[in-house]
Amino acid sequence: MEYEDKAGRPSKPPSPKQNVRKNLDFEPLSTTALILEDRPANLPAKPADEAQKHRQQYEEMVVQAKKRELKEAQRRKRQLEERCRLEESIGNAALTWNNEILPNWETMWCSRKVRDLWWQGIPPSVRGKVWSLAIGNELNITHELFDICLARAKERWRSLSTGGSELENEDASFPAADREASLELIKLDISRTFPNLCIFQQGGPYHDMLHSILGAYTCYRPDVGYVQGMSFIAAVLILNLDTEDAFIAFSNLLNKPCQMAFFRVDHGLMLTYFAAFEVFFEENLPKLFAHFKKNNLTPDIYLIDCPQSNLSGKIYFVPLLTPAGGRVLWTPQSPAAPAGCFCPPQTLSSVCLLTSRPAPAAEQARSRIFTLYSKSLPLDLACRIWDVFCRDGEEFLFRTALGVLKLFEDILTKMDFIHMAQLLTRLPDHLPAEEFFACIATIQMQSRNKKWAQVLAALQKDSRETEKGSPPPRH
Amino acid sequence: MAKQYDVLFRLLLIGDSGVGKTCLLCRFTDNEFHSSHISTIGVDFKMKTIEVDGIKVRIQIWDTAGQERYQTITKQYYRRAQGIFLVYDISSERSYQHIMKWVSDVDEYAPEGVQKILIGNKADEEQKRQVGREQGQQLAKEYGMDFYETSACTNLNIKESFTRLTELVLQAHRKELDGVRTRASNEMALAELEEDESKPEGPANSSKTCWC
Numbered sequence: 001m002e003y004e005d006k007a008g009r010p011s012k013p014p015s016p017k018q019n020v021r022k023n024l025d026f027e028p029l030s031t032t033a034l035i036l037e038d039r040p041a042n043l044p045a046k047p048a049d050e051a052q053k054h055r056q057q058y059e060e061m062v063v064q065a066k067k068r069e070l071k072e073a074q075r076r077k078r079q080l081e082e083r084c085r086l087e088e089s090i091g092n093a094a095l096t097w098n099n100e101i102l103p104n105w106e107t108m109w110c111s112r113k114v115r116d117l118w119w120q121g122i123p124p125s126v127r128g129k130v131w132s133l134a135i136g137n138e139l140n141i142t143h144e145l146f147d148i149c150l151a152r153a154k155e156r157w158r159s160l161s162t163g164g165s166e167l168e169n170e171d172a173s174f175p176a177a178d179r180e181a182s183l184e185l186i187k188l189d190i191s192r193t194f195p196n197l198c199i200f201q202q203g204g205p206y207h208d209m210l211h212s213i214l215g216a217y218t219c220y221r222p223d224v225g226y227v228q229g230m231s232f233i234a235a236v237l238i239l240n241l242d243t244e245d246a247f248i249a250f251s252n253l254l255n256k257p258c259q260m261a262f263f264r265v266d267h268g269l270m271l272t273y274f275a276a277f278e279v280f281f282e283e284n285l286p287k288l289f290a291h292f293k294k295n296n297l298t299p300d301i302y303l304i305d306c307p308q309s310n311l312s313g314k315i316y317f318v319p320l321l322t323p324a325g326g327r328v329l330w331t332p333q334s335p336a337a338p339a340g341c342f343c344p345p346q347t348l349s350s351v352c353l354l355t356s357r358p359a360p361a362a363e364q365a366r367s368r369i370f371t372l373y374s375k376s377l378p379l380d381l382a383c384r385i386w387d388v389f390c391r392d393g394e395e396f397l398f399r400t401a402l403g404v405l406k407l408f409e410d411i412l413t414k415m416d417f418i419h420m421a422q423l424l425t426r427l428p429d430h431l432p433a434e435e436f437f438a439c440i441a442t443i444q445m446q447s448r449n450k451k452w453a454q455v456l457a458a459l460q461k462d463s464r465e466t467e468k469g470s471p472p473p474r475h
Numbered sequence: 476m477a478k479q480y481d482v483l484f485r486l487l488l489i490g491d492s493g494v495g496k497t498c499l500l501c502r503f504t505d506n507e508f509h510s511s512h513i514s515t516i517g518v519d520f521k522m523k524t525i526e527v528d529g530i531k532v533r534i535q536i537w538d539t540a541g542q543e544r545y546q547t548i549t550k551q552y553y554r555r556a557q558g559i560f561l562v563y564d565i566s567s568e569r570s571y572q573h574i575m576k577w578v579s580d581v582d583e584y585a586p587e588g589v590q591k592i593l594i595g596n597k598a599d600e601e602q603k604r605q606v607g608r609e610q611g612q613q614l615a616k617e618y619g620m621d622f623y624e625t626s627a628c629t630n631l632n633i634k635e636s637f638t639r640l641t642e643l644v645l646q647a648h649r650k651e652l653d654g655v656r657t658r659a660s661n662e663m664a665l666a667e668l669e670e671d672e673s674k675p676e677g678p679a680n681s682s683k684t685c686w687c
Contacts, residue, residue, distance in 0.1 A: 181543075188514075193513070228541075229516045267548075300548060422520050425520060
């Protein structure tokens with residue numbers, strides 16, 4: 001649309017060189033700055049043949065530019081069609097999920113058909129529901145429990161803001177100081193959660209939700225408290241669920257063994273996970289594995305999510321600590337959205353499309369249009385990984401990591417330690433989604449007929465036994 | 476491939492969460508400043524080559540997570556460092572007090588002879604200042620460190636402090652460096668140095684006087 005607009009009306013006022021331009025049916029955008037002029041009056045005029053030559057050259061340039069523009073226009077058209085097709089298939093999938101799968105969840109969720117559909121990505125409109133169901137609620141958290149925890153958290157915030165400074169000095173050496181530090185850290189981190197989206201920051205629409213969930217969690221699990229990285233997980237859940245359900249999913253997700261190990265920084269268990277990962281790494285990508293070994297690049301360096309430091313909005317990495325969360329960012333690319341940090345309301349509405357909240361019809365139509373124009377790959381991609389993570393559990397996080405390694409295998413084999421570490425902690429802006437998932441699909445999570453869980457269990461048993469026996473001297 | 480640098484060091488940034496470690500780093504390596512960074516989890520990497528005393532020094536800078544919980548992880552990186560920035564925020568008394576704890580961590584986990592430098596960041600936030608300049612100087616003196624007040628925002632003392640720490644590391648390793656140079660200042664010796672880096676760095680290695 002936008003293209004035709006621009007192409008339709010010449011953006012320059014008529015110039016003295018009308019005669020040159022007249023026979024062009026449209027003005028190529030990229031040559032609007034290129035105008036063929038005669039020499040200024042105070043200089044001798046060009047010789048006729050030179051003028052002729054220049055005109056010819058100019059016309060050639062314009063023709064070239066026009067060709068490029070046309071190609072670009074075709075590309076955009078194809079892209080638009082592709083997106084329409086995608087939207088349609090998402091619409092169809094949403095119907096299947098809503099009408100067939102969700103009503104028969106217990107019997108259907110592990111069927112082949114559903115698993116295949118699941119792999120394609122869950123439609124945003126049912127995503128929250130599916131995640132909730134798949135994560136489950138082993139902890140039996142109720143909405144009331146959330147309210148109680150939240151009330152307690154609010155109590156604490158109040159006491160912190162009224163008598164905060166005194167408390168701080170008195171309790172400096174008590175665990176209470178830790179809790180305070182936790183609450184302060186939450187505040188600090190909320191401002192650093194998807195800063196580009198501008199929806200979680202102070203004054204943003206999801207600020208209070210994020211604050212509530214993280215605060216309530218520190219009251220629900222004071223033994224775990226707030227750990228950096230959690231804010232991203234909560235944020236991704238908030239984009240797809242209501243506050244209470246996001247809290248339930250959040251608490252249950254963090255309660256899974258793998259997440260617990262990493263958020264409590266249980267170093268021994270983390271090492272076991274890394275060891276298991278390396279088993280599959282060697283199995284799937286032996287050459288790269290050898291290269292990593294040679295360069296002494298260990299999983300603790302590249303598997304722990306390390307959200308990158310620049311702002312440009314390419315965040316996504318191996319979703320270990322934060323299942324894909326730490327590195328998700330949604331980059332607005334619609335013509336309406338500026339590349340900068342401030343998101344106009346339209347941008348927000350297309351983010352809302354990712355939520356499960358039933359949107360009014362008009363809103364839905366609007367959002368739909370915006371997804372046609374806005375490319376939300378990074379967040380989409382991260383959500384797709386969460387989708388399959390919900391289906392397959394922790395092993396998928398490691399499988400994804402191997403998929404990343406596979407995707408970059410050729411480049412990585414040519415790199416030294418620091419470049420590899422840099423690449424892996426700061427993946428490029430746009431991972432090609434399909435290619436990436438194709439890479440993940442090639443990763444076999446079987447090693448000598450043993451599945452992930454078996455390999456992990458065996459390694460855990462080993463490490464327990466070593467502990468029981470003569471503990472190996474560390475350092 | 477011709478070497479773009481003569482020596483390589485690792486520098487580490489540590490300090491409480493939110494004191495501006497990542498900002499310092501971005502300002503130094505890319506001359507960029509963003510007020511809204513994302514919290515660092517685990518460790519992040521940047522590198523830059525600078526010239527000190529005619530020696531091209533490639534520095535790898537490891538940026539760590541500030542939260543206490545992550546120290547089990549970040550500690551692992553201490554022993555690979557030759558130089559460490561201890562960073563606090565002049566607008567946060569707490570981050571200043573915690574420097575003591577960070578120093579003791581360094582003493583415990585970093586290799587002997589590691590060079591340290593104290594940084595009071597966010598010096599542009601004068602109206603929010605909680606830690607006086609003298610306090611910083613005093614603390615630095617106690618621990619025998621150099622001290623800089625910096626601002627990643629206004630680009631105050633960034634280059635200076637990174638260069639200073641690099642100089643200190645160079646000085647501390649002067650002997651080895653001279654060795655390298657007298658051995659005919661040839662490529663081979665440098666390459667040797669280079670090779671060290673790719674060797675496994677088990678704890679056993681740390682006792683060796685090794686650059687990397």
